[in-house]
Amino acid sequence: MAAPLPFSESELRLLQVLLKRKVRFMVVGLSAATLQGAPVVTQDVDLWFENLGELKISRALQEVGAAYVPPSNFNPPMLAGAGAELFDIVLRMDGLKSFAEEIKNCVDVPLGRQKLKVLSLERILASKIAANRAKDKLTIPVLRDALAAMQTLKRRAKKK
Amino acid sequence: MKRRVQPIDAAKASRWAQRLSTRVGKILAAHPDADPDNVRHTLILLEQPPLERLQRSLIRGRATAIFRK
Numbered sequence: 490m491a492a493p494l495p496f497s498e499s500e501l502r503l504l505q506v507l508l509k510r511k512v513r514f515m516v517v518g519l520s521a522a523t524l525q526g527a528p529v530v531t532q533d534v535d536l537w538f539e540n541l542g543e544l545k546i547s548r549a550l551q552e553v554g555a556a557y558v559p560p561s562n563f564n565p566p567m568l569a570g571a572g573a574e575l576f577d578i579v580l581r582m583d584g585l586k587s588f589a590e591e592i593k594n595c596v597d598v599p600l601g602r603q604k605l606k607v608l609s610l611e612r613i614l615a616s617k618i619a620a621n622r623a624k625d626k627l628t629i630p631v632l633r634d635a636l637a638a639m640q641t642l643k644r645r646a647k648k649k
Numbered sequence: 650m651k652r653r654v655q656p657i658d659a660a661k662a663s664r665w666a667q668r669l670s671t672r673v674g675k676i677l678a679a680h681p682d683a684d685p686d687n688v689r690h691t692l693i694l695l696e697q698p699p700l701e702r703l704q705r706s707l708i709r710g711r712a713t714a715i716f717r718k
Contacts, residue, residue, distance in 0.1 A: 495704030523706035524699040528690035530710035534703075598699045607699075634687035637680040642695075645675070 499553065499572025501600075506549045508603045513539040513588070515595050515606040517579055517613065519628065524598050525610045527635035529628050537579040537608070539588040541566075584619020585612060610636050669693070 496504070507514060516524065518535035538546060541557065550556055555570035557578070566578040585591050594612045597604040608616075614632045617625040657665075669692060676688050694702050 494700045495707050496700075520703055520706070523694075524703050526691050526695040526699075526702060528687060528694055530706050530713060532707065532710040600700075630684065631687050634680070634683040635691040637683050638676045638688045638691040639695075641676045641679045 496575070497572060500575050501572075503550075503553045503555060503568075503572050503576070504600060504605065505603060506552050507546070508600070508605070510545045510549045512543065512545050512549055513592070515588075515592060515608050516598075517582060517608045517616070518577075519613075521607045522610055522613045522628075522632055522635070524607050525596060525635075526639065527610060527613075527632055529631055529635075533577045534575055535577045535579045537582060537588065539592075541578070541580070582616045584616045610639065 514536050515521075516534060517537045519527075519529045519531035520534040522529055523531060540546075547557065550568065550570070550573070553570075553572060555568050555573035558564070558567045558569050560566045560580075566580055568574070568576050568578060582591070591608060591612060592606060594609045595606040596609055598607050599605075610632065614629065614636055617629050617632060669689065672692055673685055673688050676692075677683055677685060680688075694705075697705070
């Protein structure tokens with residue numbers, strides 16, 4: 490299968506191997522928001538794993554020539570190696586419940602024959618409000634307006 | 650890879666813009682505090698497939714980062 494937008498062949502392979510091995514993860518942050526239609530920009534794709542210590546993850550990463558690099562000094566937890574640079578690892582999400590609870594609030598985005606779990610826009614907004622960093626403050630009104638637009642569209646669609 | 654651009658005639662473009670404007674207006678009626686630009690851009694993005702939305706976001710995000718350096 491040709492790599493779908495916006496992923497390179499190796500990035501796509503990494504996601505597919507994680508999905509094939511049934512690793513529990515979801516896309517979070519602004520990349521998740523933009524997948525759902527929020528007009529925000531981002532530089533990377535944040536992945537939240539339920540359990541980073543899982544053997545399935547290291548095996549999946551090995552399979553595609555990538556590796557997990559724990560956080561150090563100024564570096565956040567990272568993935569390194571072929572096709573892994575686009576992805577950032579998230580260890581905790583401000584203002585949210587456990588992974589097991591939040592995965593219930595995910596939307597599915599098709600990725601070839603598989604489906605990516607993506608945190609719902611409502612919960613992304615909740616995490617940005619809780620984190621309240623300077624960069625979050627810039628995006629909160631945009632996420633709020635996008636959510637309002639989508640909720641209105643849904644309500645109108647239900648009425649029809 | 651070069652993308653083939655689908656031409657759009659002025660009348661069709663005008664109808665699309667009118668529909669968009671109407672939809673923005675309806676959302677603003679329900680959410681008067683929302684920013685019309687945010688609502689309009691959201692509606693435009695919802696016409697694209699999810700992965701295309703992400704691609705647009707990444708391209709713009711990286712361009713902004715390079716510009717800042």
